[in-house]
Amino acid sequence: MAEQAPAAADPMDDIVVPPPFLPFALPDIGDEEIRAVEACLRSGWVTTGPATRRFEQEFRTYLGEDVEAISVNSATAGLHLALESVGIGPGDEVIVPTLTFTATAEVVRYLGARPVFVDVDPVTLNVAPSAVEAAVTPRTRAIIPVHYAGLACDMEAILALASRHGLRVIEDAAHAFPTRLDGKLVGTLGSDITVFSFYANKTMTTGEGGMVVTRHPALAARIRVMRLHGISQDAFDRYNSRVPAWYYEVVAAGFKYNLTDIASAIGIEQLRKIDRFQQRRTWLAQRYDEGLAGLPLLLPAHPANEGSTHAWHLYVVRLQDGAGIERDELIRALAARGIGTSVHFIPLHRQPYWRDTCGLNPGAFPVAEAAFEAMLTLPLYTRMNDTDQDRVIAALRTLLS
Numbered sequence: 001m002a003e004q005a006p007a008a009a010d011p012m013d014d015i016v017v018p019p020p021f022l023p024f025a026l027p028d029i030g031d032e033e034i035r036a037v038e039a040c041l042r043s044g045w046v047t048t049g050p051a052t053r054r055f056e057q058e059f060r061t062y063l064g065e066d067v068e069a070i071s072v073n074s075a076t077a078g079l080h081l082a083l084e085s086v087g088i089g090p091g092d093e094v095i096v097p098t099l100t101f102t103a104t105a106e107v108v109r110y111l112g113a114r115p116v117f118v119d120v121d122p123v124t125l126n127v128a129p130s131a132v133e134a135a136v137t138p139r140t141r142a143i144i145p146v147h148y149a150g151l152a153c154d155m156e157a158i159l160a161l162a163s164r165h166g167l168r169v170i171e172d173a174a175h176a177f178p179t180r181l182d183g184k185l186v187g188t189l190g191s192d193i194t195v196f197s198f199y200a201n202k203t204m205t206t207g208e209g210g211m212v213v214t215r216h217p218a219l220a221a222r223i224r225v226m227r228l229h230g231i232s233q234d235a236f237d238r239y240n241s242r243v244p245a246w247y248y249e250v251v252a253a254g255f256k257y258n259l260t261d262i263a264s265a266i267g268i269e270q271l272r273k274i275d276r277f278q279q280r281r282t283w284l285a286q287r288y289d290e291g292l293a294g295l296p297l298l299l300p301a302h303p304a305n306e307g308s309t310h311a312w313h314l315y316v317v318r319l320q321d322g323a324g325i326e327r328d329e330l331i332r333a334l335a336a337r338g339i340g341t342s343v344h345f346i347p348l349h350r351q352p353y354w355r356d357t358c359g360l361n362p363g364a365f366p367v368a369e370a371a372f373e374a375m376l377t378l379p380l381y382t383r384m385n386d387t388d389q390d391r392v393i394a395a396l397r398t399l400l401s
Helices: 031-043 050-063 075-085 103-110 129-135 155-165 217-226 235-239 261-291 327-336 352-358 366-374 386-400
Strands: 068-072 093-097 114-118 140-143 168-173 193-197 210-214 315-319 375-378
Touching: 031 261, 050 068, 050 210, 050 261, 068 075, 068 217, 075 103, 075 168, 075 193, 075 210, 075 217, 093 103, 103 114, 114 129, 114 352, 129 155, 140 155, 155 168, 210 217, 261 315, 261 386, 315 366, 327 375, 327 386, 366 375
Parallel strands: 093 114, 093 140, 140 168, 168 193
Antiparallel strands: 068 210, 193 210, 315 375
């Protein structure tokens, strides 16, 4: 019998399939949200209506306090409305941290006021109360503390200095749902207004959207009017009535900041999952803490006591001396391994508009400047499994060993 020739080698045998790309964030949308959106579309009511009203009510219930909750189409819109409602205008100054997204400062400019930038705490990267105190002038009208990455600011100190100087406090809580401070949820800490974000990469999402929370009925009433063209009556109230209610009054030059029922339908389902989301994020943060121990990295700050919690919207590490690699090089090396990262944030004193308009010098912000040079944000999201995270940890241990 003739000897059989060996089979030809398959050229595909030498091809190495790379692992799937891990983004630094990814929304967690399930069948419940899809069904809720379908029901909304079939209902015929897709703009601000019954689902939005229910979302606001359920958000208030979650906070568990006697507060008002007003939905908006973005946290940026919410911050703008918040500042407008407390009377911020031309000639006023509002203190903001330099280590934040530009929205925190740009809303001040919308109203003709001036943002005053201050440095952050070297451990938490939250706004430093001592820097806030030093920045207060006779023109200062408000403070916008940002709960960086999901860890609450030192609100006791901030509220105390605000009281001494007669200042309003508007919390930028875009990262901080559901964060607790001394047992109380952010949104119930005693500030004038708190603004949450439901952007796609946040701890819960409506795609785009946000929620404004206040315990002051007069501020809530103003925000409700201004979020929809300055009209004295919500569209839902006018068009849902069995009695013709075509008449309305424009009482102010308002904005178009209302949230749709489509987005609210998603938000209702996400809100029902938020405690599970929080537990998963906390688990992933703990695994990072353990897996990255001993590397030349400064790991994120944790809450100061058992009554406080971290939302873990972001897991931000900082390279330390002796890492043997620059931050930008590390980001590129991780990307080559299919691992996405980000940087939160490029400080506003480095951004051309704020640098040039406000005459900002990096030397005035040494903590934020040093943090920016060393920081990167690692992937952390609820759909991330332990194997995904192990890839990130192994890559960092290889690159930093």
